[in-house]
Amino acid sequence: MTAQARRKARPRADPVPDRRLPGALPVARLAARTAPRGAREILHEPRTGAMEDVVGSKRTLLVTHRRDGTPVPTPVWAAPAGGVLYVRSERASGKVRRVRRDPRVLVAPCTVRGRPLGRPFEARARLLEGEEELVAERALAARYGLGRELFELAMDLMRVDMGYLEVAPQPWA
Numbered sequence: 001m002t003a004q005a006r007r008k009a010r011p012r013a014d015p016v017p018d019r020r021l022p023g024a025l026p027v028a029r030l031a032a033r034t035a036p037r038g039a040r041e042i043l044h045e046p047r048t049g050a051m052e053d054v055v056g057s058k059r060t061l062l063v064t065h066r067r068d069g070t071p072v073p074t075p076v077w078a079a080p081a082g083g084v085l086y087v088r089s090e091r092a093s094g095k096v097r098r099v100r101r102d103p104r105v106l107v108a109p110c111t112v113r114g115r116p117l118g119r120p121f122e123a124r125a126r127l128l129e130g131e132e133e134l135v136a137e138r139a140l141a142a143r144y145g146l147g148r149e150l151f152e153l154a155m156d157l158m159r160v161d162m163g164y165l166e167v168a169p170q171p172w173a
Contacts, residue, residue, distance in 0.1 A: 047120055053117075063108075071106070081136075089164075099125045126165065132164070
C-alpha cells in the first residue's frame, strides 16, 4: 500500500515503510517473558467470553500464535464498531506478522499488564488496507480520546509505519 493511501486515516502521518519504534524489539521480548501467569495460560480457559465483556474493558488481550503453536498474549487498545474490534499496531510488529500467517486469535478483557479479566472468545483477525482504515481510526479515536491522540501524534512525528487490525468474533473451524 502506498504512503498516500495510509495517510487517509491519519492525514498528518507520513510513515516510512517498515519503520518501528526505537527499541521496540527488546521491549517486546521482555514483555513476552514477563507476561502475567493468567495471560500465558489463557489457552486452557473455556472460550465462553463475549464481545460485550471486551467492550466494557479499557484494554483487550489479543492472543496470537507462533508457528509452533505457542500463544503470545498482547494487551492492546481495541474499539468496537459494526460488530468487530479494531486495533492499531506497527505493521512490522510480531503480532501483525503472526496474524498474516494465522488469522486465528483469542480475545479477552485485561489489565494494562495483560492479566485476563474474563473468559476469552475465538476470533479471526486481518490487516486492513486503504479506505477500510477510516472506520477503524474513527472508532479508536472516539473510544480513547486525548490520551490516544497524544500517543498517535508521537507515532506520526517519528514516522512509524502503523496499520489497523480488524478482529471479528468467529469460531475457529
